[in-house]
Amino acid sequence: MLLELKNVVKKFGGITALSDISFQVEKGDIFGIIGPNGAGKTTIFNMITGVYPVTSGDVLFNGQSICGKKTFEIIDGGIARTFQNIRLFANMTVLEHILVGHHCRMKTGLLGSLLHTASMKKEEAEAVEEAHKLLQYVGLDDVADHLATELPYGKQRKLEIARAMAAHPQIILLDEPAAGMNDSETAALIDLIRGIRDQFGITIILIEHDMNLVMTLCNRLIVVNFGRMLAEGAPADVQNNPAVIEAYLGKEDE
Amino acid sequence: MNVFSQQLINGLTLGSAYAVIAIGYTLVFGVLNIVNMAHGGIFMVGAYIGLLLVTEAGMGIFPALIGAMIGGAVLGYLLELFALRPLRRRKVTHLAPLISTIGVSIFLESVALLVWGPQTRSFPSTISSELMDMGAFKISGIQIVSLGTAVVLMVLLALMLNKTKIGKAVRATSENIETAGLLGINTGLIITFTVMLASALGAAAGVLIGLSFNAIEPTMGTAMGFKGLAVLIMGGLGNVEGAMAGGFILGIAEVFSVAYGASTYRDAVAFGLIILILFLRPEGLFSKAGKGGRP
Amino acid sequence: MEELLNGYFLQVFVFICINIILALTIYMTLCTGLVSLGNAGFMSFGAYTSAILAMKLDVPMPLSILCGGIVAAAVALIIGIPTIRLRGLYLAIATLGFGEVVRVIALNMKITNGALGLSGIPSMASSLSDYASDLGLIDALGLDSQTAGQLLMxxxxxxxxxxxxxxxxxxxxxxxxxxxxxxxxxxxxxxxSGINVVYYKMMAFLFSAFFAGVAGALYAHATYFISPTDFTWHKVVDMLLYTVFGGSNVMWGPLLGATVLTIVPESLRAMSEYRDIIYGLMLVALMGFRPDGILSYDAVKYIARRLKKSPKGGN
Known part of the structure; x- marks a missing residue:
């Protein structure tokens, strides 16, 4: 078992944002989390990455609890993520974004950074080379020297994924990767995500509203509503679950 | 014998003025999420307006207080117009309003120095500074005026924030500016109003402090402004009740530290308290759970 | 040459250098988005530490200056631990308060000689000129020892x-x-993205405090006299203005800002009454119209491109 959430509860003040969330993700899964807006999906990601502490319950990664670990320790440990509303660094080039993502895999400390020692230069050169490869893979190498904030929306989403990949994670959490994309961009994204799993061996957990993407990509998924788990299983099973249909029909009536 | 209760009264008087200063900071922080470093400057100008109205125009202390508050409100309007509004139009970091308002405070202080000179001035002794014996403690006329005015201002403010339409709009904006905007509140207007209100309170505090210390000088704004900031942290950013309580705590702590020893360190008490609080309870003494200082 | 070497110019140059270091200390914390308003406090720690070590214990000057920086950084660590993980404003206010506390303490302690301050601090210029004359350098240059000392400084x-x-x-x-x-x-x-935010913020904060301490120590040995009035809030405002005016996002900004804003007031002595009024207005106007200062990212890029093109177009 790569990642396991055990009865995770999160309360903000008096409000329960998540109650009793439990699921397991196996290595090689593309695992989906779906549900209406405000259901608590992103909160699950925030629990896994240590943004907020869990109120009760446990999060196990490779069988070990990662609750209480700092965010950067969790990323370092092998879980990277992207953001629902793109968060790129102003005034940084595309290449620099990848290098920032690669930060936790580099070793140069303060002294090396001040003196630009031989080992620092070597590490830096290797990182840059690897970053170019990664950018080539996601199709952004031609804009490596551009400011990230000048990229079109679809490419910014890709860059976020590439930045997460640069941390050499075992799992990537994708928060609505297809949001705002048109059909052809979504199709390319589906291929990209599959490729990340197949070629890099990275397990994927994704939050998504695009049902087509979820149903094509995910081998398993959970449905969340009002902070509770409504259903869990393979896409086909979940699709026919009455509770899920009700939740979604209710939503589509809006 | 009654040193304790006497010091308590002195502390409460001083603390009430600190509370009024700090409320000004916290109101502006609430709606704008910035620390208004110009508040001390407005406080100082308020003290001078009050002084001039009494000495030059021959007004009584209460009309002068109201005059100072009107002057403060006008300054607040100008502050918002020139130093804050231009920054809101473009997206800037929290650094920009901090520096911009520091600029205003330096400007006000140096103008005051130029116009009124560096010498310390004081209110003429129109109000009795004789001590009235109340049994357990003695209280002067000035203290009664100062404490009474501060308490009345705080009660009026609390009533306004909780009962009136505009007060509720201020609180809603403070809670969440986007939601307030969606609810049809003219948040731009509320921001201007809040800065003016805060500045009027700052000016009133200037008159009160000027009365209690009997000393008005251009540098008083910086010194008192810093204490107001200490209270702001103590009470929790944006927390009006916290600012009130924090003001009293600081006033009492200062008076007692003077009475029982460390008189020369009086001005360090405030920040000693801050550092202690930041170690123990960084979200402020009175903040509600979940609204901490962490991003 | 003779005219350039007059004491006044050399003195101004010394202050430009010290002010550049101070401006850089503001810039260093800003590199991680932190605003530290306590640099006058760190400066005063450095100044008093170095002055006292040199005066009372005869510690050699390079070592005492270094100690000044280290003490300032050690104090920054204590201030930083509770505040640096909080929202940035807390650090701004805590450091501002720290500066005030330091000033009050310096006013009241015996070893700092209270409001009177310390005078007769060993001069860096004369210690450098002694050193140089031991090496026979001064005679070789044909300068009097005072000018030589200042020049060396x-x-x-x-x-x-x-x-x-x-x-x-x-x-x-x-x-x-x-x-x-x-x-x-x-x-x-x-x-x-896997960055230990607290660690790096603390690193920047400690660097800033260290160099503020060093600058304070240099100031003490450059003026031979320090008192608490040298390290007030106005000093912090000066530093902020250097950085914000020059450009707070690029290293050249503090350099430009400190240089210009040290020279201009010197040459406009007659207007010194209005200096702070102008400074105040400048801060407001800068934030309103050019919050990144004179040298923004874009400006530096533009200049760099121009420089690349013009001298060696063939490349």
């Missing part, structure tokens, strides 16, 4: 500024510098 300070500049430039173009920049741009995204 200018050179020493210039070297220091260049070194700080050089190493900070290297730092910015490295793994650590990228972490700084990421934190400045988006702290949340940086921490979720």
């Amino acid at each position: 200018c050179i020493a300070l210039l070297i220091l500024v260049v070194l700080i500049f050089f190493f900070w430039y290297k730092l910015e173009h490295s793994r650590v510098g990228r972490a700084f920049a990421a934190i400045k741009a988006d702290e949340y995204a940086a921490s979720l």
